[in-house]
Amino acid sequence: MESKLDVPLVIELDPDWIPAGAVPENFVSYTLKHQEARPPVTWSNWCREIHWIYFFIFCVLPMLSLIAACSTPLRLETAIWSVIYIHVTAIGVTAGYHRLWSHRAYRATKALEYTLAILGAGVVEGSIAWWARTHRAHHRYTDTDLDPNNVLKGFFYAHIGWLIFKPRRKPGPADVSDLKSNPVVIWQNKYYIPLAFIMAIAIPTAVCGYGWGDWRGGFVWASLIRLAVGQHSTFCINSLCHWLGDKPYDDRLTPTDSLLGALITVGEGYHNYHHQFPMDYRGGYKWYHYDPTKWFLWTCEKLGFATHLKYFSDNEIHKGELTMQLKRLHRTQEALSWPSEKSDLPVITWEDYQRQAESRTLICIAGFIHDISDFFDKHPGGSHLLEKNVGKDATTAFFGGLYDHSHAAHNLLAMKRVGILLGGVPHGSEERVVPPSQHLRITRHSDLAGIGSPE
Numbered sequence: 001m002e003s004k005l006d007v008p009l010v011i012e013l014d015p016d017w018i019p020a021g022a023v024p025e026n027f028v029s030y031t032l033k034h035q036e037a038r039p040p041v042t043w044s045n046w047c048r049e050i051h052w053i054y055f056f057i058f059c060v061l062p063m064l065s066l067i068a069a070c071s072t073p074l075r076l077e078t079a080i081w082s083v084i085y086i087h088v089t090a091i092g093v094t095a096g097y098h099r100l101w102s103h104r105a106y107r108a109t110k111a112l113e114y115t116l117a118i119l120g121a122g123v124v125e126g127s128i129a130w131w132a133r134t135h136r137a138h139h140r141y142t143d144t145d146l147d148p149n150n151v152l153k154g155f156f157y158a159h160i161g162w163l164i165f166k167p168r169r170k171p172g173p174a175d176v177s178d179l180k181s182n183p184v185v186i187w188q189n190k191y192y193i194p195l196a197f198i199m200a201i202a203i204p205t206a207v208c209g210y211g212w213g214d215w216r217g218g219f220v221w222a223s224l225i226r227l228a229v230g231q232h233s234t235f236c237i238n239s240l241c242h243w244l245g246d247k248p249y250d251d252r253l254t255p256t257d258s259l260l261g262a263l264i265t266v267g268e269g270y271h272n273y274h275h276q277f278p279m280d281y282r283g284g285y286k287w288y289h290y291d292p293t294k295w296f297l298w299t300c301e302k303l304g305f306a307t308h309l310k311y312f313s314d315n316e317i318h319k320g321e322l323t324m325q326l327k328r329l330h331r332t333q334e335a336l337s338w339p340s341e342k343s344d345l346p347v348i349t350w351e352d353y354q355r356q357a358e359s360r361t362l363i364c365i366a367g368f369i370h371d372i373s374d375f376f377d378k379h380p381g382g383s384h385l386l387e388k389n390v391g392k393d394a395t396t397a398f399f400g401g402l403y404d405h406s407h408a409a410h411n412l413l414a415m416k417r418v419g420i421l422l423g424g425v426p427h428g429s430e431e432r433v434v435p436p437s438q439h440l441r442i443t444r445h446s447d448l449a450g451i452g453s454p455e
Contacts (some may be wrong), residue, residue: 006264028144029427037145038168055164057124058177058231062230065224072220079213082222083120084202086230090266092119092233093131094283094293098268101128101179102135105281105310106297110184112305117188122199123230127192128185130174136174138238139278142253146172151173151242151254157238159232192407200227236264241271249276249320259290267291276320277312285317330442338416339435348419362418364393369419407436 042047050151064124079405096116099105108116117128125131134148141147152157179185188195201223208218222338245258249272261269262284268274277285300306348356348369356362361373363386372386379386381403389397398405398413405413414435 006188012327017348020371028141028146028172029036032145033171035120035169038166040168041165044150046252049166051164051166057163058163060439063222064230065228068220069225070171072216074213074221075217077215078208078214078221079216081204081207081211081218082226085207085222086233087266089119089122089199089230090233091293092121093123093125094266095296096120097125097131097291098135099281099297100260101182101185103278104178105279106301106306106404107308108300112300113184114187117184118195118199121188121192121195122203123234124196124200125234127189129179129189132179132185133174133176135382136169136176137171139275140174141172142255142275144172145169148172151239155239155243158242159235162238213251233265236261237268237271240264241269244274246403247272248324249317252326262290267293273317277317280311281309282311285311326442333442337415338438339417342420346419347422349422353419353421354391361386361390363389363391364407364421365395365413366397367395367421367423368417369421370412370413371418372416375416411435412438 038049039045043417092115096113097120100108100116102112120128120131126134127272128183143150143152146169148167149158151160154161201219204222204226205215205218208222209215241258241261242254243256243258245256245261247256249257253275254271255271255275257270257272259269261271263269267283267290270289273285274280274283282291283289283296284294296311297306299307345368353364353369360371361376363370363372376383376386385397385402397403
């Protein structure tokens with residue numbers, strides 16, 4: 001008897017229904033607590049835990065294809081056609097399955113919808129209903145146990161393991177009511193198997209056979225090898241694009257941006273951007289980002305086949321970029337040594353300062369007492385300039401009286417603070433008190449929590 005946790009070839013269009021009043025705010029924790037998980041895969045039960053149909057399509061068939069390719073010459077015409085057909089069918093997935101039906105990033109005419117539905121079937125990755133439902137769950141529950149292809153379970157699991165092994169848990173529920181009422185989705189779901197055979201096997205083979213007489217090459221290279229490459233290209237979105245690259249918009253989750261990922265996945269490699277702005281019709285929003293799908297959709301809009309292309313404003317995108325830049329700067333800032341806080345320094349009277357300066361090389365600048373003993377012989381202007389200001393107020397001399405010192409000098413001086421002159425800053429403004437390196441110092445949110453409180 002099939003377990004209720006099994007994933008059929010076509011998942012029902014209705015999302016799982018849970019009474020809203022029974023679900024607390026933390027839905028993921030609630031579901032994980034109340035949903036029984038399958039036992040882990042072991043050497044004793046692995047054969048019962050494999051989806052054998054998926055295993056054959058995604059593992060056995062590619063291996064048989066490679067064996068057949070070793071004895072099948074690759075003609076130039078077949079190679080060119082295979083590359084073209086990979087990209088043509090990929091558009092069905094990226095522009096159709098992904099950006100249209102999973103994320104509703106634009107509206108398409110019925111002609112374009114049917115075209116994308118037919119092309120998408122040529123990659124043999126399930127119907128629109130199954131693919132979009134799974135992908136919406138992936139976005140809603142990214143990096144949790146309700147994420148159907150959670151990369152935190154390993155690269156292999158995210159790439160293909162989640163398909164060939166029965167899931168330990170059901171994918172998290174996702175609203176697909178719009179797909180249930182879409183006639184193109186319903187039509188493709190009904191005729192998916194014959195569509196997949198025609199688009200994945202019959203057409204690429206027939207083009208090579210009737211075009212230049214290469215029936216065997218068409219079957220092996222344009223159909224089977226092309227199919228395997230196309231499938232694993234898409235699988236890399238779940239694995240490689242959560243594993244390799246940068247996180248220019250948000251580093252809390254695993255999605256990454258990389259040119260390599262974009263090249264391998266036909267433009268879907270700007271995945272950190274995509275997870276931040278999932279309804280944007282562009283995968284790579286900058287003009288030079290390799291994203292054939294955005295160029296395709298832009299062209300379709302100009303021709304009248306697509307409308308209402310959604311995109312996020314540059315202002316909001318730049319906020320995300322700035323946030324990450326500030327976080328990186330903050331990490332760099334935290335690795336540096338900074339002057340002692342004012343509250344940590346002792347308050348010294350003028351008389352006490354002068355008395356201590358008789359035995360220590362102390363100098364007063366902008367209300368702070370500095371111990372310059374270790375710098376006395378290193379001063380570029382000569383030690384005599386420091387010597388005549390020991391025990392005195394050298395604020396004017398430091399800030400242009402003798403020499404208008406550089407930012408570097410100001411920063412270094414602040415590191416030598418050992419006290420505060422009683423009475424505050426008799427000659428210095430706030431700008432002189434704060435070293436240049438600290439004017440734009442990044443403050444943690446927690447550092448500001450007490451500001452304005454009664455305490």
